[in-house]
Structure formats: C-alpha cells, structure tokens
Amino acid sequence: MSIRLLKTLTLGVALLGGTVLPIVAQAAEFTMRFATASPPMENNFSWTHLEVLAREIESRSGGRIEVEMYPGAQLGGIESLVNQVKDGILQACDPADGHFASTFPDIQAFGVPYLFVNREVAWRVLDGPVGEQMRERMAKEVGLRPLFWSENGGFRHYSSASQEMKSPEDMAGIKMRTMNHPLHMEIAKSLGMSPTPIAWGELYTALQTGVVDGQENSIPTFMVPKLYEVQKNMVLDGHVYSINTVAINEAWYQSLPDDLKGVIRQAAQVALETNRGLSVANEASGRAFLESEGVSIYEPAAEEKAVFREKAQPAAIEWLKTQMDPKVLDEIQAAVAEAEQFYGYR
Numbered sequence: 222m223s224i225r226l227l228k229t230l231t232l233g234v235a236l237l238g239g240t241v242l243p244i245v246a247q248a249a250e251f252t253m254r255f256a257t258a259s260p261p262m263e264n265n266f267s268w269t270h271l272e273v274l275a276r277e278i279e280s281r282s283g284g285r286i287e288v289e290m291y292p293g294a295q296l297g298g299i300e301s302l303v304n305q306v307k308d309g310i311l312q313a314c315d316p317a318d319g320h321f322a323s324t325f326p327d328i329q330a331f332g333v334p335y336l337f338v339n340r341e342v343a344w345r346v347l348d349g350p351v352g353e354q355m356r357e358r359m360a361k362e363v364g365l366r367p368l369f370w371s372e373n374g375g376f377r378h379y380s381s382a383s384q385e386m387k388s389p390e391d392m393a394g395i396k397m398r399t400m401n402h403p404l405h406m407e408i409a410k411s412l413g414m415s416p417t418p419i420a421w422g423e424l425y426t427a428l429q430t431g432v433v434d435g436q437e438n439s440i441p442t443f444m445v446p447k448l449y450e451v452q453k454n455m456v457l458d459g460h461v462y463s464i465n466t467v468a469i470n471e472a473w474y475q476s477l478p479d480d481l482k483g484v485i486r487q488a489a490q491v492a493l494e495t496n497r498g499l500s501v502a503n504e505a506s507g508r509a510f511l512e513s514e515g516v517s518i519y520e521p522a523a524e525e526k527a528v529f530r531e532k533a534q535p536a537a538i539e540w541l542k543t544q545m546d547p548k549v550l551d552e553i554q555a556a557v558a559e560a561e562q563f564y565g566y567r
Contacts, residue, residue: 249287251477253278253469255313256291258299266374266441266503268292270496271315274368274467277488282481303468307364312473317373317465319402325363326545328355330553331370334408334537335530337462337557338566340375344497345560347464351553360471367466368489372500374439376459380448380516381435382428386456387519389413389532398424398436403544404537405437408460411536412529428452439463440511441503449514457520458529467492 255275259267275288296302302314303321321328337343346352347370360366379386379397386392393413399405406416414435419427427433428451436448437460443449467489474482512518521529541550561567 250285251287251473251481253286253288253312253473254291254310255288255467256296256302256305256311257315258294258302259315260293264499264502266372266496266500269499270371270492271467273495274488274492277491278484281484281487286477286481286484303365306468306470309470309472311470313467313469315465315467317463319400319405321359321363321365322402322404325359327358327549329404329541329545330549331355331464332402332404332461333541333550333553334411334460334533335458335526336534336553338561339564340372340462340497340501341564342557342560342566343462345563346553346556349556349560351556359468360474364471365468366471366474367468368485369493370464370466371493371496373463373465374441375463375500375504376457377437377439377461377463378443378455378457378459379435379437380443380452380455382431382452383454384434385454385517385519386458387521388525389529395435396433398427398433404541405461407537407540408533409437411533424448425451439504440507441500444503444507444510449511449516453516455511455516455518457518458526460529460533 253275255271257268257271259271261272262268271290271292275290278286278288296305296311299314299316299320302311303316305311306314318328318331331347337346352370356367356370379392381395384391384395386395389412395414396417397409397414398419399409399416400421401418406418409416417433419433424436425446425448428436428448435452436443438448442463443452443455469485474485477485508518538550558567
C-alpha cells in the first residue's frame, strides 16, 4: 500500500491546518518502504503521525523521496519488521523501546518505574541531550536511527477484572499480564503481583477466561481491543511512560544527500508534534468513555504515587545496573531532576 493511495485522504493535512501541497511530478530518487503493525485509524496516536510523516517527506522533498506505506502488519509483526529494517529490506518501521532491549540494553533506562512525574518532564528529557545521545548511539551501534521518541499512548496503568487497586497492598497476588519485557515483569513483581507474559493478540481471551486477572497499558492502547469489556478497575499509577519511535535504516539515511536528510528531520518534527497531541487527546476522550462504560478509575494523589515509586523503583534500578551501563541511568536521572526543577516540581 503506497502513500500514493493515501493521498486521497485529507486527515493528516487537516490536522496540521494546512492545504495539500502539490508534489512535483518526477521520478523519485529514493524509495522509503515503511511498514507498521498499526492499521490505519482516524485521529489516532498510533497511526496518524505515520501518515503525516510520509506526506511531509514526499511533499518537502518535492517528490525526490517516494514513501511506500505498508500498514496493518502486511509485511509481518513488529519484531520481524525491526529485523527487516536492520537488514535493509525495509527503510523504516515504528517499534516501541522494548523491541530494542535485547540489542541495545541501555534503552531500558527510559523504563525506570515512576521516572517521570508528568509528560512535560518526559518530553524535556527525551528531546534533550540525553534523548539525542541515545538516538545517535543506536544509529551507530545497532544500525537503526530513531527519528524521535514519540508517545505510545502515554503512561501505562494497571487494570483488573474485579480487584480495586489503590495501593501496592491491594495488588498482592494479582496475576498480571505484562509484555515479555524483563523490566516490566520486575516492576510487577516488586509491587507484589505475579507477572505473566502473554502476547498482545491473545490478551483479550486470556482476560476473558481468567488466565490472568489484569493487564497494564496506556488508556488509548487499552481502548483498542475493548478491554473495558473484561476489565472494570484501573489505577492511574503511571508506572512507565511508554514510548516508541520511527526507526530508519542508518545506511539508507546516510546515503541521502544533506538536503534530504534535512527533509527527514523536518518531517519528523511535524510527525512528533502530531503524535503527542493526539496521544493526549486520545487519553482524555478514552478516560471519559471508560467511565461511561462503568470502569472504576482511581487516580492516586502525589503522596500515594510516592509509595508506589518507593516500592518499585529501587529494585528496578538495581536490576537495570546488571543489564546496562550504570552511567546511563545516572545521566537520565540527572536530566529528570533538571526538568523537574525547570517546571517547578522541585
């Protein structure tokens, strides 16, 4: 599915408040084959910014870069797509941070539980020197260049079928579905739960049949498979700020002339702003919908969140020190402290 087919849509341009810019009719010098597991969804944090990115690259390059979009896992699951980009079969895909953990362990530092007190702190850290250095190191060491650190629906929260959760004590013994992500499993364990990895495609059935009692995801992600039908309690603990990116093949990027590298960077900035705005909007509308569907949502006060942090963060940091360079953890924590001070949180 090429972006040429998507040009009949106006959603991405409408979101930017602009008009369709004519693309010069000429043969493309470069082709960017861009695959994602996300299906096209209107005004959605997981898709719309990808369409915007493709449009902006083609438009700003004057047609010198042609973007071919392959949504909905047409070319495989995200793990396969990451490998295809590394091998140069594809030029881009949109993995989450966890998909890099095995090949670039330092990325896990962004997943320290309760690291970011709020979105603006996260954005300042991710867009600042620490986030930039992480992207450049990944390009050099892994051969994948993250264009930005976008928002994968925002903060992740725990939910359950019947257990009300207001404190770590309420979570004791809950069989909690997590991704097959060692850090996420470590966090659940430190809060007294029994972490159980289950594939995303099997999650609804596992909750429906009682294989697990609960799960953890951001509100917009929670909405996609209608988990509110089998989960009636949620605590907005925000244990992890969930990020993803668009990763492009570094060798392909370096093959571009400097002006087209600039086009990629320009388009990436527009796409990032689109993603974050939609993620915030999707979260707000999602929460209102969940409450209308009878989901009980508990939002802990700052002092209550501190209890979660004190329970989970030290153990996670000690575990991470065995998996990655401890200096990276120190740098990120220092950047968080600076951002909190900048925004008046300390």
